[in-house]
Amino acid sequence: MRFDLSIINGKTVFDIVRAHRAECIRIVREAYLAHADGQSVNPDSYFLRFPDKPDCRIIALPAYLGKNFDVAGLKWIASYPANIQRGFPRASAVLVLNSYETGYPFAILESSIISAARTAASAALAAHWLNGQSRRARSLGIVGNGFIARYVYDFLVDTGWEIEDVRLYDRSPLESEKFRETACRLERHRAVTVVADAAQLVRACDLILFATVASTPHV
Template sequence: MSTSANVPAFTVISGAQVQSALAGRHEQVVDIVEQAYRLHGAGRTVNPPSYFLRFPDRPSSRIIALPASLGGDTAVDGIKWISSFPDNVAAGIPRASAVLVLNDHDTGYPFACLESSVISATRTAASAALAADHLSRDRGRPRRIGFIGVGLIARYIHEYLQGTGWTFDEIGVHDLSAEHTAGFTSYLERVEDGPRVVVHDSAESLIRSADLVVFATVAGTPHVHDPAWFEHAPLVLHVSLRDLSPEVVLSSVNVVDDVDHCLKADTSPHLAEQRTGNRDFVDGTINDVLAGELKVPADRPVVFSPFGLGVLDLAVGKFVYDQVMAHGEPTVVPDFFSELRRYG
């Protein structure tokens, strides 16, 4: 380390500050996510496998560590630590909670801790909007969208589609919870002006009626098994990763964010790999699409399955940090690092 290196100040950024920094910047955030994908495709990132902390006494819950390093102009290292406790929903609090720690590129010192459930939902939604845009360019923009699973992630994806210029004639809604269905429908009626909102009593009904299908469930195993439901060749944003059977995956054009990351942890593509013994069914990555190296056909269903890369969290988190430092009221913790002299 250079003798001129300085220990950075340590800053804590709240969820409210994160929301303020991101408000109304949908197109800018999508651009940030796109650039992160391009850096990843160019080999200018480090994105190790996510680590899953699971609990024998709480099998439905988990906490995931996503370490990463992002190169380019916004070079930064860090880790997202995100929990998923589905039972929280019944208790009246969100399923997911998270923090993001940013580390200085030159010294390795952590310089910020950000509330990250909002950052995580934002990068997921921006990734989905980016994929929907580029994967539909040779197929025509869908006019009928359907959401299967209508929690916070579904709301963010809708917000990012709307915020980047998408309009629809019809919006379908399906969820196993009548309460969640009613809440999401009410949200749509508040923020949309024009499209018909249709509640479906089955996943099949919704899928057959939509040109763009968004899966944002908490399903741990496939619950959609029949490829015939997709015979009209919709574009599918398979954000929750475990909804589709191997039969559906194998009958579709498959685009992922990162092949090695996506084909693990019993995701639907991973199950398809286990079924076939190969990865030939994966047609390419989102970076291949961005680079013009992969064109998707209009006569087959196209499934985008993003495992979720830590470099996206870093890219969005660093943008939030820069915004708060420049325009907000950062909470700097004095003397967070106090033992700085080797011999006292």
């Protein structure tokens, strides 16, 4: 028996996710159904915190998923909010996958992209079912215009959602403007508007995405 170990970098992960968004949603759906059938082991997460950096943490998340997956693994994900001011993403992560049969690790993957894609696929899946299995929205409101919001927006648009208007709110209006100019596909919408108040956004939209790491609620 061979015990090959593959190391998969971020660019490869990004290209695969971008080319297979609908498949990502299908896999996330199957994982939720396996969990609902009792075919998963999902222990507590373990938090590594630092006395001199109270807003930072690194989290270990072990899990096993059975049914058609039969794989165990560990996600090791760091959250350093100050990274945003340094010009790079808040989160970084690695994923280790182990064979259920032998326990041997067979893959190590860059996982901040996988984590974002899982979050986005879950959001798109929920939106589809909560919206009566329709992929049409009059107005999408996005509260928190960062990395995760970009992924959710891309998953919605790339899986056939028709969205007339988009409204953006962030505590930093510059982030909203940047999101509008660099993430939104303006030709796909009648209007994309930056709003100054989250409550105004909530009242105006029929589909709302919260993608923040706020310690106190926006609404």
